Amino acid sequence: MKKALFILLLAAATGCHKKSEFVAPEGDRVAVEFVLPGVFASAKPASRADAPAAEELAVGTTVRVLAFQRAAGAVSADITADKFVAEATYVVVENTKDDGTKVRVLEACNVNPATGAVDNANTADPAQIRLRADKYDFYALTPATAIASPWEVSVNHGVDHASCVVTDVAIAPNTSRPDPYKQEVDLGMLMRKCAKVSFVFKRKSESSSIKKIEIKKVKLSKIAHSPATAKLCEALSIGANDGSYDGFPVGVYTFPDTGDPTTFACFDEVLPKSSASYQLEVTANFNDSKDDTDLTPASITTDKAEYQDVLAFQPNKHYIFTITLKGNSFTLTLDVGDWNLADDWDNSSVGGWPEASVEVGQWDVVESWDTDMGGNTFPTIGVGDWTSSFNWNLDLGVE
Structure with missing residues (x-):
């Protein structure tokens, strides 16, 4: 039976670099923010048939998220032909909730583009992903090394590289949300490649x-x-x-x-x-x-x-x-x-x-x-x- 390990990554409106505040509309742009619930691991021997248990990503792990729009007339995602729109980088941190429990979230950060490690010397505000109402394909990779067209990764021994894509995500303002100009996006699961x-x-x-x-x-x-x-x-x-x-x-x-x-x-x-x-x-x-x-x-x-x-x-x-x-x-x-x-x-x-x-x-x-x-x-x-x-x-x- 073939088994694989995946890193599960969700997007939500918590765990941002700065405290969440109402974002004024910029046309119909929506701020997309990301956090993660954990890493999927296989069940132990006594329960091999059970669903995988979840493990958390390690504190300090970095993730880069990229947004693309489909080429005109395209019916499926093709990163080499589609239009790059925006990207942002994040790091896993551990926060303490009001009840004292610990939770790991993604926080926007600046990274060294060559290594993907957090760049603490860079004091500029980290980039955000803010998108006009439309459909998008989102790609994520860890560590958060820089990537550009033709959108190939180059991975060395000693690097725990993983990636994923989620397609056809509709982004739009929504007055039923507490903040209509912020939106949660489920990025699915990052799959390890090494x-x-x-x-x-x-x-x-x-x-x-x-x-x-x-x-x-x-x-x-x-x-x-x-x-x-x-x-x-x-x-x-x-x-x-x-x-x-x-x-x-x-x-x-x-x-x-x-x-x-x-x-x-x-x-x-x-x-x-x-x-x-x-x-x-x-x-x-x-x-x-x-x-x-x-x-x-x-x-x-x-x-x-x-x-x-x-x-x-x-x-x-x-x-x-x-x-x-x-x-x-x-x-x-x-x-x-x-x-x-x-x-x-x-x-x-x-x-x-x-x-x-x-x-x-x-x-x-x-x-x-x-x-x-x-x-x-x-x-x-x-x-x-x-x-x-x-x-x-x-x-x-x-x-």
């Missing part, structure tokens, strides 16, 4: 001598070339798998003798790629050793034709690589599921159910013990041979 890739590092109890793992580098290569382009709201182009990305967050895992381990969020967005073998490289340091350990499998691949989809990065999907140190081996596993699939889905009550759970392979562990100047002993961890798993067809659970 994949999410996470890396998780674990240590089993038989490797209790390992108290600290510092992740210094994570890199994927033989993946999609960056940037990828597409007409707004269409799928990003998938070219040759001659690209690489090493912008994943790095940090430290600790495993205390008592209490829970500390972790960090090691994930990022990557462009969609076609089904083909690709490369993973990880540099880690164990217990502040003087030597780093390089974990580089020969290749992420399988020769099973029926499982080639696992080698592709598909939009809205979450790919979780888990490296587990257990005794005399490192095991590399790959779980694939919906965007909100939890990193530790098998021990979590949230997140989707994996469509695939694959043991990719393992490295032999080479462990030796050194004594530092203070007389403390610690293991030096190295890796030996890499062995690819032959169990892809046994572990895979594609729906």
Whole structure:
């Protein structure tokens, strides 16, 4: 069953840059303002048939909205042929209601056109969308980077790009509204165009001598070339798998003798790629050793034709690589599921159910013990041979 994640975006007359005031008529122009209720996420395993639950967009997320009018005689939206009319940019903020509850809304803002990030140095009043009475097509994209004719986006690895279009929206003054010259517009759902890739590092109890793992580098290569382009709201182009990305967050895992381990969020967005073998490289340091350990499998691949989809990065999907140190081996596993699939889905009550759970392979562990100047002993961890798993067809659970 194909699943997708969408970002739901509505327009309303709250959450503006300035306090809402009556807007004097300018001919028959109507001010259109936007807020958002949340992000759609798949149901957890126990209720897969249920409607998706909603998650909120993160505070600081920016959105650009553009209004178009159809070309003369056109019966459907065509952004390359239609007439651009207006645009405005917004940021997600969290407000406190009179009853003390928190609500996230879109607030008009100025952005850096290259990155889409909020431009706090720009003190000019943000643009508004004010339209004459007529029908319009509205496009939205996040982040709120600049876009111009021929209305193509250019997206790099590390960008959570999503977009949507809603068509045939009638804009007109309406005396039945509290403010007849302000109007709500439902923009529908923004659909993500990239994949999410996470890396998780674990240590089993038989490797209790390992108290600290510092992740210094994570890199994927033989993946999609960056940037990828597409007409707004269409799928990003998938070219040759001659690209690489090493912008994943790095940090430290600790495993205390008592209490829970500390972790960090090691994930990022990557462009969609076609089904083909690709490369993973990880540099880690164990217990502040003087030597780093390089974990580089020969290749992420399988020769099973029926499982080639696992080698592709598909939009809205979450790919979780888990490296587990257990005794005399490192095991590399790959779980694939919906965007909100939890990193530790098998021990979590949230997140989707994996469509695939694959043991990719393992490295032999080479462990030796050194004594530092203070007389403390610690293991030096190295890796030996890499062995690819032959169990892809046994572990895979594609729906």
